[in-house]
Amino acid sequence: MATRLVRRSHGQARREIILPTGAPSPASMDPIVAAGDITDDGKTDFFARVGTELWALIGYHEAIISSATRLTATLWDERDIVTVGDVTGDGVADLIYRTDPDAILRLRKGITNASGSGVDLNSPASGANSADGTAS
Ligand SMILES: [Ca+2]
């Protein structure tokens, strides 16, 4: 896996970010949202909508994202990611999104993962798996 440096005309370098095998093409991600460090490992994470799917891109470090996980396969063509982060104040990342058909903002409260730090990625993946445990 190589990182390619691209030199801009005004002298600043920019790096191409390398995605892991199996990640969707960046061209298909709309939008890509920086989520802060939801896994509590010191590395920035991202969420991305890819057609009907919701993806988590976990562990940005030195222009490499270490893993890509498809959280959900359906419905996200009718939803917009509003924010990913701790909005409830419990230290665990939550997901707020908007549903296009009924224009409702919804909150999925994150659950701490088994190791005790960071979010269990199953909790933003579905309402049933979130801290409230309700379908959404
Ligand atoms: Ca992280």
Ligand SMILES: [Ca+2]
């Ligand atoms: Ca929270």
